[in-house]
Amino acid sequence: MKLKYLIPFLIFVALVALFAYAFRLDPREVPSPLVGKPAPAFALPRVDAPGTLAGPADLRGQPWLLNVWATWCVACREEHAMLVRLAREEGVPIVGLNYKEIRGDAELDASRLSPQEEREAALLRARTWLAQHGDPYRFSVLDLDGRVAIDYGVYGVPETFLIDAEGVIRYKHVGPIDEQAWREVLQPKWAALAGAKR
Amino acid sequence: MRRGEKRESGVGGLVRGIAAVVAACCFGFAWAAEEPPKAQPVGDPAIEARALKLGHELRCLVCQNQSIAESNAELAHDLMNQVREQLAAGKSEEEVRAYLVARYGDFVLYQPPLKASTVALWAGPFVLALAGVLALWRVLRRRSREEMPALSAEEAAHAQALLRGEGKEERS
Incomplete structure (x- = not known):
């Protein structure tokens, strides 16, 4: 008989536990099917030397980060100092994928620009930003129309991919990298990859 | 008016x-x-109709309660343009769907495929409904048994007397 009264209580406790767990999940976070797959190849013009095309193949043989950014992206600005620190102090190779520098900016009307003008404007903005706030990138490339970002399943900026020495995506971080995200999530994964290489 | x-x-x-x-x-x-300020329909209305139909089945990743055909988010326009381009290039609906799933996962599909990780999603409502019907059936059966306790000989005789109108405890 006692059990009969205990059952609703146990169901209640189980539901509370389930909700407590579920409230900590982020329903907006899209799990990437690309983790464990080779990083999609691309060849895009470099911000510092637009005549040169660069891509993931240039980073073979070492683990690295692919950071999707844009100067109009507020969260990217927040994480920028962190990236600079990672590159300078921890020697993490970071490649920047500049995402729709002009078209993505809600304050600009890119439809009035010719492709050449758009490219020039994007280069100017990206270079100015990096010159002012430090350049954490081995190199940064221009993804003016966001096509390469779609290949990486990017659905917002910033996003950062951890890619191993063989060019396989090991982890995807959505949102800005702050001290805590680096220390608790990314650094251990990074250390495991960097350690395995040596 | x-x-x-x-x-x-x-x-x-x-x-x-x-x-x-x-x-x-x-x-x-x-x-x-x-x-749509940026998504440009291609010339062919047949392609456009197919793109829109497919677009309504695909979930926008930015505003997740809208399809990419409905959403005004930048990314939704870009993805709609991809859908249009690929359909115009002769790809099938299935190929375009596979293209997006490879990049964004089953998440982009409003109708997730049936596989091990989604069995609970597909079967759950039916299992719960079946469990509810079973529980209801058990309760009703038990109740119908409990409500009809067998009468003792004395009670039966009393009832018969009442039915014949010989009851001692007449009302009013």
């Missing part, structure tokens, strides 16, 4: 005014929502 035509003043005029403002707002918003 007939009331307006009769030139009623006061409340009628006010109502008409409010109605006009509301209508203007609604139509204004409707136009704003239907005019």
